[in-house]
Amino acid sequence: xTVIDVARATRSRARLDPALLASLAAVAFFLVAAVVPGFLxxxxxxxxxxxxxxxxxxxxxxxxxxxxxxxxxxxxxxxxRESLLIGFGAAGIAxxxxxxxxxxxxLGGRVVxxxxxxxxxxxxxxxxxxxxxxxxxxxxxxAWTQVIAVGVSTAPGYARMVRGQxxxxxxxxxxxxxRALGHSPRRILTNHVLPNAIxxxxxxxxxxxxQSIVWASGLSFLGLGVAPPSSEWGALLxxxxxxxxxxxxxxxxxxxxxxVFALAATTIGSRxxxxxxxxx
Amino acid sequence: xxxxxxxxxxxxxxxxxxxxxxxxARRFLSRISGAIVVLxxxxxxxxxxQAALPGDRATAIFNIRAGQAQERTPAELAPIVxxxxxxxxxxxxxxxxxxxxxxGDLGTSYQQFRPVWDLIGExxxxxxxxxxxxxxxxxxxxxxxxxxxxxxxxxxKNIGSAVDTVTxxxxxxxxxxxxxxxxxxxxxxxxxxxxxxxAGIVLPALTLAIPLAGFMGQAxxxxxxxxxxxxxxxxxxxxxxGDLGIRIRHVLRHASLPAVTLTGWALGATIxxxxxxxxxxxxxxxxxxxxxAVGAQDLPVVTGVVVLxxxxxxxxxxxxxxxYTLIDSRLxxx
Numbered sequence: 001x002t003v004i005d006v007a008r009a010t011r012s013r014a015r016l017d018p019a020l021l022a023s024l025a026a027v028a029f030f031l032v033a034a035v036v037p038g039f040l041x042x043x044x045x046x047x048x049x050x051x052x053x054x055x056x057x058x059x060x061x062x063x064x065x066x067x068x069x070x071x072x073x074x075x076x077x078x079x080x081r082e083s084l085l086i087g088f089g090a091a092g093i094a095x096x097x098x099x100x101x102x103x104x105x106x107l108g109g110r111v112v113x114x115x116x117x118x119x120x121x122x123x124x125x126x127x128x129x130x131x132x133x134x135x136x137x138x139x140x141x142x143a144w145t146q147v148i149a150v151g152v153s154t155a156p157g158y159a160r161m162v163r164g165q166x167x168x169x170x171x172x173x174x175x176x177x178x179r180a181l182g183h184s185p186r187r188i189l190t191n192h193v194l195p196n197a198i199x200x201x202x203x204x205x206x207x208x209x210x211q212s213i214v215w216a217s218g219l220s221f222l223g224l225g226v227a228p229p230s231s232e233w234g235a236l237l238x239x240x241x242x243x244x245x246x247x248x249x250x251x252x253x254x255x256x257x258x259x260v261f262a263l264a265a266t267t268i269g270s271r272x273x274x275x276x277x278x279x280x
Numbered sequence: 281x282x283x284x285x286x287x288x289x290x291x292x293x294x295x296x297x298x299x300x301x302x303x304x305a306r307r308f309l310s311r312i313s314g315a316i317v318v319l320x321x322x323x324x325x326x327x328x329x330q331a332a333l334p335g336d337r338a339t340a341i342f343n344i345r346a347g348q349a350q351e352r353t354p355a356e357l358a359p360i361v362x363x364x365x366x367x368x369x370x371x372x373x374x375x376x377x378x379x380x381x382x383x384g385d386l387g388t389s390y391q392q393f394r395p396v397w398d399l400i401g402e403x404x405x406x407x408x409x410x411x412x413x414x415x416x417x418x419x420x421x422x423x424x425x426x427x428x429x430x431x432x433x434x435x436x437k438n439i440g441s442a443v444d445t446v447t448x449x450x451x452x453x454x455x456x457x458x459x460x461x462x463x464x465x466x467x468x469x470x471x472x473x474x475x476x477x478x479a480g481i482v483l484p485a486l487t488l489a490i491p492l493a494g495f496m497g498q499a500x501x502x503x504x505x506x507x508x509x510x511x512x513x514x515x516x517x518x519x520x521x522g523d524l525g526i527r528i529r530h531v532l533r534h535a536s537l538p539a540v541t542l543t544g545w546a547l548g549a550t551i552x553x554x555x556x557x558x559x560x561x562x563x564x565x566x567x568x569x570x571x572x573a574v575g576a577q578d579l580p581v582v583t584g585v586v587v588l589x590x591x592x593x594x595x596x597x598x599x600x601x602x603x604y605t606l607i608d609s610r611l612x613x614x
Contacts, residue, residue, distance in 0.1 A: 121314075122321035125545070125593055129552035130586060134325075137574040137582045138332050214451045218556060221453045222571050237453065241560075248461045255454030262449055 020271050023264035030261055033080035043071040045078035045231055054247045064249040066240070072250065076257055079231035083213055083258075086147055086232070090212035093151025094158055095205050099198065101155070102162025106170070106197075107189070117163065124156040128215060136224050143232075146225045150215045158204055165197040172196070203273035210265030217258050233258050311601065315594040322590035326583035327377045330387075331370060333579060338366050344390045344576055363388070386587060387580035391573070396584035400566055404588070407565035410557070411550045413481055414488030415543060422493040422500065422539065427527050430504040441501055447494030452553045456487040456560040484557045488550050495546070496539040504535035533607055540607065544600035548589045 033040050042062075049069035057064045063072035105116040123131070131153035139145040169175065170193050178188045213233070219225035220234025228239040233254050240250030333340050338357040341364065343349050361367055365376060380387065386396040429440030463483060464472045470483050507513065508531055516526050551566075558567030566585060573581035 118317060119321070122318050125318055125548070125590075126322070126586070127548040127552040127589065129555065130548065130589060133552075133555075133570065133574045134329055134582055134586055137577050137579055138329055139334075140577060141575065210449075214449075218451060218453055222556065222559060222574075224571065224574055237457075241457075244457070244460070245465070248457075248465065251457045252461060255451070255457060259450060259454055262451075263446065266445075266449060 019267055023267040026260055026264040027268065030080050030084065033077045034084045035081075037078045037081065041071075041074035041077040043074040045074045046070065047074075054243065056247070057249055057253075063253045064247065066247070066250055067243060072236075072253060075231040075236060076233065076254060079233050079236060079254075082143070082226065082230060082232040083217070083234075083261075086143060086150070086216045086226075087209050087213040089147035090150035090154070090216060091205055091208035093148065094155040094208055094212070095201060097152065097155040098158035098162050099201070101159040103166060103194075105159065105163040106166035120156050120159045120163070124160060128153045128157075129218060132215060132219060133224070136219065141219075141224045143226050146216045146219050149219065150212050154208065154211060154215065158201075158208065161204060162197060162201070165200055166193060169193045169196040200273060200276055203269045203276065206269035206272060207266050210262035210269070213265075214258060214262045311597070315597070318594055319587075319590055322587050323378055323381055324374075326587050327374050329583055329586075330377075330579045331373070333577065337364075340577070341390045344578060345393065381587065386584035389573075389578055389581050391576050391578040391581075396580050399569055399581060400584055400588065403564060403566045403569055406563065407551060407554050407558070407567070410481060410484055410554050410563065410565060411488070411547070413485040414550055414554070415492065415547070417485050417489035418492035418496065419539070419543075421489055422496045423532060423536075425493065426497055426500050426504055426535075427524075427532065430501050431508040437501075437505075441498070444494045444497040444501065447490050448498060450491050450494075452487050452491065452556045453560065455490060456484070456557050459483045459487055460560060480561075480563075484554075484561045484563055487557045487560070488553050491553075492546055492550060496542050499538035499542055500535050503538055504531060507531045507534045510534075537604065537608060540600055540603050544593075544596040547596040548593050551589055551592070 029040075037045075047070060049065070052061070052065050052069040053067055055061055055065045055069075061071050061073065063076060065071055066075070101116055101120055105113050105120060107113070108116060132149040135149035135152060136145050139148065172192075175188055175192055178192055183191075216225060217232075217234030217237065220232055221238050223238060226232040226235045228235050236254035237251055237258070240247070240254065243250050331337075338360045339352050341360050342352050342357060365373055368376070377387070384397070386400070388394070389396055389399055392399065425440065425443070429436045431437070460472065460483060464470045470479050471477075508527075513526055513530055516530055521529075554565060555567040555570055557563070558565040559571065569581065570585055572578075
């Protein structure tokens with residue numbers, strides 16, 4: 001890298017573009033909502049007001065009200081904790097499984113790496129939703145099942161990524177240089193290959209978080225996840241479906257929240273990835 | 281940019297002569313063995329899933345059938361143990377399962393005591409029609425959008441790829457509701473409840489098509505812009521061919537290869553997306569059967585769908601290989 005390239009890279013990293021700023025703001029808002037929902041929500045999420053049932057969005061109720069007059073904005077804010085916990089849990093399971101499987105596939109002995117690689121490819125061939133449904137039918141529908149089902153079903157995609165990262169790190173110039181300097185294979189692995197293969201996973205985890213929430217909400221939407229009294233975003237969406245004619249905002253808004261969160265997480269993740277690539 | 285792209289294509293071009301034939305044979309064999317591994321993996325996973333049902337399986341099956349949850353006496357359970365061969369060692373059960381699958385028998389539903397194939401088979405046609413329509417629409421949308429926006433300056437390119445990214449990440453449950461609200465409830469162009477007619481399939485198919493189009497668009501756009509810089513495009517321009525003609529006849533042909541691969545891979549995802557879409561539009565199809573089977577832990581039905589999707593995946597990938605050779609004449613054997 002020449003001096004000019006370095007200067008250009010640092011300058012462009014320092015500049016924040018509007019899409020990234022908006023994404024960071026959205027994720028920060030939902031994180032605050034998950035930790036201290038009472039701080040942001042204008043009403044109690046369970047406050048009934050039967051005379052205000054099924055009201056469209058207004059100044060008093062920004063997101064409208066549901067069939068028993070509960071404020072949808074407050075419910076969305078209070079649902080953030082459960083939605084994000086499910087998302088973090090599932091993304092965590094997926095990434096940990098991906099690191100273990102991807103490392104075995106890339107660095108295991110001949111037989112181990114062939115078997116694990118093949119297994120990853122076979123499972124990867126299956127649609128995520130179908131795998132998740134299979135796991136739900138074994139374990140029974142619940143929030144925990146949702147975490148496990150989404151985490152396990154999305155793991156193969158990330159495992160392929162980890163495997164690719166390790167293989168490309170293994171063949172990189174600096175590894176060759178370390179080998180030429182006579183460093184031991186173990187030292188090369190722990191000091192050079194793994195750090196370079198695992199660093200991009202920060203970006204992948206951020207994206208996985210958004211995707212996990214999308215898949216988990218899909219399960220709730222089918223009535224196979226968290227059940228409606230909860231205000232998890234997918235459950236809100238499912239509960240709103242019965243009123244789609246009279247009160248379309250009850251489905252439109254929770255869905256929009258899920259999409260906004262997923263897009264924000266993806267944007268932040270891909271920006272981290274770009275910066276990591278630029279830095280190398 | 282031009283320099284790197286032309287060297288990239290050079291390295292991916294197949295080598296001429298006998299080596300190419302040998303490579304094709306090896307590729308073919310590895311494809312066949314890959315297909316068998318996928319099918320066997322699916323069947324084994326299906327069997328293990330059934331065996332992994334928590335608790336005593338005979339009791340579980342009895343309770344699923346009766347819709348209750350209580351202890352049963354051995355006398356009550358005897359017919360079920362008998363019917364499902366639950367007394368056999370696991371390995372024998374596994375061999376029985378694989379043997380039955382090879383004869384096209386997907387097992388018996390716990391809930392309804394009917395063959396799984398009957399339950400799924402009567403619904404499968406409707407789901408496949410929706411899936412295939414969705415994929416065809418996805419191609420139409422993707423090709424039009426990329427042809428309109430790729431290689432026409434930075435601004436259009438940015439708009440084009442931003443739309444690709446956003447649409448690719450739209451979950452079907454929200455997109456389906458959005459289309460339903462706008463086009464069926466608000467504008468009244470299409471019926472709210474699916475219905476069997478042509479008008480009834482448009483919104484469900486679009487729900488499947490739009491994210492798939494965005495997903496394929498992401499892969500095609502880069503290739504499309506690279507292909508626009510290829511020497512054969514320049515030579516077509518020098519022959520006096522119009523821009524649109526070049527884009528469709530030459531550029532699209534090469535740039536569509538990644539989308540062909542993705543289509544084979546996305547078939548399964550589209551079928552499972554159809555499960556959600558069928559729920560939104562109350563369309564007939566495997567969706568309702570599958571969702572109620574998952575809810576009731578009726579595993580033979582769920583695993584039946586898994587095995588079927590695996591089989592369709594394998595067929596789709598054979599078709600993808602054929603399509604590859606038809607599209608890219610460089611891959612054809614002499």
